[in-house]
Amino acid sequence: MGSRNSIRIAFAVLLFVVAAIPPVLLLLDAEAPGRAARITGSVWAVAVQSFWYALAAALVAALVYPPTMPWLRLLLRGMRERLTVDQSPMFQALGRLEHHETADDHFAIAQVRWQLRDIGKVLFHVNRALELDPRCTKARFLGAKALFDIGQVPHAANAYAQVVAADEQFGFGDALLGLGRCLVLLGQDADAVRALERHETIYGPSRRALVLRARLARREHDGAAARELLRRAAQPPGEGEPMSLEEQLARARARVALWRLGGVA
């Protein structure tokens, strides 16, 4: 909190310094216009140079900032998926729907629509699939992801909870992780901790889960616990251990958060 307040104070001081420059120049202009004009030119030249240097520094900082590369790779992967999605299952399902509706066909359409990020159609077909088969867990899981994507966190949490209730290990733990993430955002800390610890019990430590648990620990002002969780999340992968892009991003975020908390990975 101390360093955060120091940054805020420095920012406030900078604002007042910037605000003071024009009145000083105007006062000077009344006494010595030529000098005021020359100083204005110099101040402007310094400001422009500073702006470009700051921009260059920001670009370099963005490149060396650990989460940048995994984030970019995730972005590119998403774009590639959207551009190369095979829509034939959707068209086949649409053809079948003309004669007979089934939950599986609605789910097939929803799945392709999800890959295309057409959330409205995803939710329509998911809802229809669940009307036809309330036990269609895969549709409910897809609906939870779509609801989260559009920011409907309470509804997403509800959907994830129903998926977990039906099958705790659905999606190789993604349902539990999704539930935990929603509960963290909703401030339901105790339930979030339960979900994330359950995820670790079944699947072992996941960097995404560890980062979320660290956030909860910080909310409880337990810096030591947060640092330990982040330290575990920031560990490099073991020999031959595959790490998904999502886990790589979580690890990068853990490294940054750990550094900010004063810990070392």
Place this chain on the structure above:
Amino acid sequence: MSSLTEQIERTPVTFVIALAYLALALMSDPIDPSWDDLIVLGAAHRLLLHDEPWRLVTYAFLHGGFIHLLFNLYCLVIIGPMVEASLGKVKYAILYVVAAIGGCVAAMIWDAGLLVGGSGSLFGMFGSIVAVNMRGGRHLFDAFQFRGPRSVVALIAVNFAIGLFLPMVSNSGHFGGLVGGFVVTFLFLDRGRSGTLDGIGRSIQVGWIAVLASLSLYVMEPVGHSWFVKFRTGIAFATRQELEQDKGIAKEPKPIRDAVLAWHDRFHGR
């Protein structure tokens, strides 16, 4: 028709702004208005702001041609109602005005020439959307986990990129409007969960007001304006006759030429 009436009742300020765009366009030439007409109607120019400071805002209701008007009108009716519904009528009006001032100040500092267009305020609305989303989460950057806020940021980046390649576009005006809209929403119009501010927060609020007021004052007084740098350092334009005969100044619209001469007389009177 009833849905249009309902829409107008829900978002009256957006409707009034759109009407102002159209009315002012019709008062000049909506296809290709002349600079003289635009200046009469309230376009901003560094030399005119001293005596007519309302141009800091009025420029944001004018447009430089049919395509310009159409594009900004389209953006306004798409995002305006959403922002107005989110902030409320009064705050939305404040947002439009403050973003317009921010855009004008940035454009007057960075660029030369005449400024018209509502896009500074429209960028301010984008900034406002980002600010509202940031304030809506438990942590400031939670919002970027969701599609909507990410899409807004991408839209801002794309629009800036487009502006870099189009002529006659004031990217500094867009930037000033974006920053103005973001800051006024983030610090004043939508405090989110933050509640009351501490002393440092209040200082930052006052600091931003001071910066906006100070820079607005600066653009109204042409200290350091290129013509006046030359004038003040005694290089060329030392006499009224030279100003009147200068080829660069002769190309400007009459109100600008008159303003240059008025400034010359003002300085000589000191």
